Amino acid sequence: MLSLPGLNLAPQAAEPLNIPTASATRIQELAANTEYRFEVSFSRAVTVRLQSGTAEFFGAELAPSNTYTFLGTKGAIYTWHGCRLEIGGEVESDYVAEETPMMSFANLHFALESLRDRSVASGSMEMGPRVLIVGPENAGKTTLVKTLTSYAIKTGRQPMVINLDPRQGMLSVPGSFSAAAFSSIMDIEEGWGSSPISGPSPTPVKMPLVYHYGLKDPEEGKIFRPLVTRMALAVTSRLEEDKASKQAGFIIDSSGAISHGRAGVYENIEHIVSEFSVNILITIGSERLHNDLTRRYTHRPTEDTVSVIRLDKSGGCVDRTEDYMRTLRHAQMREYFFGHGENALAPSSQTADFSDIHIFRIIDGATNPAFLPGDADEHDYEAAVYEKITPSAQIQGRMLAITTASHMDKQQVIRDASVRGYVYVADVDEGKRKIRLLSPQPGQTPANAMVVGSWPEDVPGLRYSRLKDKSV
Numbered sequence: 510m511l512s513l514p515g516l517n518l519a520p521q522a523a524e525p526l527n528i529p530t531a532s533a534t535r536i537q538e539l540a541a542n543t544e545y546r547f548e549v550s551f552s553r554a555v556t557v558r559l560q561s562g563t564a565e566f567f568g569a570e571l572a573p574s575n576t577y578t579f580l581g582t583k584g585a586i587y588t589w590h591g592c593r594l595e596i597g598g599e600v601e602s603d604y605v606a607e608e609t610p611m612m613s614f615a616n617l618h619f620a621l622e623s624l625r626d627r628s629v630a631s632g633s634m635e636m637g638p639r640v641l642i643v644g645p646e647n648a649g650k651t652t653l654v655k656t657l658t659s660y661a662i663k664t665g666r667q668p669m670v671i672n673l674d675p676r677q678g679m680l681s682v683p684g685s686f687s688a689a690a691f692s693s694i695m696d697i698e699e700g701w702g703s704s705p706i707s708g709p710s711p712t713p714v715k716m717p718l719v720y721h722y723g724l725k726d727p728e729e730g731k732i733f734r735p736l737v738t739r740m741a742l743a744v745t746s747r748l749e750e751d752k753a754s755k756q757a758g759f760i761i762d763s764s765g766a767i768s769h770g771r772a773g774v775y776e777n778i779e780h781i782v783s784e785f786s787v788n789i790l791i792t793i794g795s796e797r798l799h800n801d802l803t804r805r806y807t808h809r810p811t812e813d814t815v816s817v818i819r820l821d822k823s824g825g826c827v828d829r830t831e832d833y834m835r836t837l838r839h840a841q842m843r844e845y846f847f848g849h850g851e852n853a854l855a856p857s858s859q860t861a862d863f864s865d866i867h868i869f870r871i872i873d874g875a876t877n878p879a880f881l882p883g884d885a886d887e888h889d890y891e892a893a894v895y896e897k898i899t900p901s902a903q904i905q906g907r908m909l910a911i912t913t914a915s916h917m918d919k920q921q922v923i924r925d926a927s928v929r930g931y932v933y934v935a936d937v938d939e940g941k942r943k944i945r946l947l948s949p950q951p952g953q954t955p956a957n958a959m960v961v962g963s964w965p966e967d968v969p970g971l972r973y974s975r976l977k978d979k980s981v
């Protein structure tokens with residue numbers, strides 16, 4: 510059990526997998542090229558063990574002797590050649606599907622492999638495939654990114670994955686964007702995980718690059734595009750220093766919001782394509798999006814070639830409710846502070862004077878009259894993006910991004926700075942002018958510029974711990 514002196518933090522936050530599973534198990538036989546689709550709640554875990562044959566979870570191969578525990582999961586175990594699974598616990602729903610998109614995923618993987626081979630043959634002069642995946646919410650974008658990444662790793666590559674979806678964090682908290690090179694197979698239970706910038710990761714990655722977005726939707730505010738530009742520069746320079754990743758190329762996961770398109774115009778998609786020099790644009794689950802983008806990217810003699818590829822949405826994709834997404838986010842944020850299983854962290858709380866910390870608030874499109882919707886020229890990017898604030902009860906329960914910038918730096922320098930880590934505002938005492946911060950690891954309160962956004966929202970468990978602490 511995790512005990513945190515002075516904090517009385519709820520231990521269940523750190524150890525969700527202590528939730529009991531039913532001891533009775535059952536056998537599920539799967540024929541070749543079929544998948545077992547299942548949904549597991551956040552309160553009852555389900556275990557899966559591969560008894561015979563071969564199987565994979567979104568591209569990551571199941572080891573025969575391992576028992577995998579799933580909680581709050583919607584997923585599928587696919588088999589190319591048939592297998593037998595031993596399943597324990599209560600699923601919310603499950604069925605076996607014979608129609609899956611796995612063959613088209615595999616074909617896409619082989620097409621990317623030939624581009625990687627070309628990069629190797631050029632002595633790394635050419636970069637490997639630069640892939641962007643777009644499509645509406647719940648179309649299966651993240652699932653495709655995970656599958657392609659797992660296949661690439663299995664082939665011995667070290668692809669870079671870039672997450673530009675603030676609704677879900679990758680190796681970091683929701684509200685952040687990140688990029689990391691993966692060199693070893695993904696953790697089946699944890700997926701991308703959320704802890705590497707706060708502590709050890711079950712998924713070996715090179716240190717991720719993290720940037721703070723702090724808003725829910727990429728179409729909101731005016732910092733999305735400058736951040737994409739900044740990340741593209743950072744990723745390109747990282748790839749120049751890392752031959753293996755340069756050859757493997759990168760895969761960008763995006764938010765469904767950028768695929769809605771206003772009158773057939775997809776400014777944010779176009780911005781990502783041009784800044785990252787994307788050459789493979791995969792649309793998933795929307796014919797209209799595919800047609801609009803094909804029209805946009807064919808017959809452009811003066812520009813670099815962008816191949817637009819269409820994939821159908823898998824019948825297994827589940828529409829996730831806002832409640833489910835919130836619970837998932839909160840689990841991710843708790844994990845950021847407490848770690849998970851064997852990788853438990855030792856969070857600490859620190860109290861600082863208002864005068865010792867420097868917090869900037871994002872001025873988003875809704876509140877800044879200088880940012881008119883749809884008016885997105887370069888000039889706007891130089892306008893004020895932050896305002897310095899004095900801590901108040903309003904930021905209680907918010908995450909603060911600790912940037913690598915100094916509080917004396919210009920706004921654009923702060924905006925473009927990467928993130929060292931996050932702290933949670935546990936308490937603000939306006940009378941005593943003190944702020945209490947929860948941090949994943951002990952350390953001094955940083956004097957760097959910190960940025961607070963309106964996203965993600967407060968996590969009930971963490972807030973509760975603050976109240977308990979106050980009453981001690």
Ligand SMILES: Nc1ncnc2c1ncn2[C@@H]1O[C@H](COP(=O)(O)OP(=O)(O)OP(=O)(O)O)[C@@H](O)[C@H]1O
Pocket residue numbers: 546547583584585644645646647648649650651652653674676677763764765823824825826827828829
């Ligand atoms: N074949 C499948 N069987 C069962 N569940 C699946 C399958 N494919 C995807 N899912 C589940 O469906 C949900 C939506 O898929 P995914 O997260 O890949 O979509 P997305 O397009 O990235 O969504 P968003 O843009 O909203 O983040 C996820 O919970 C995912 O695990």
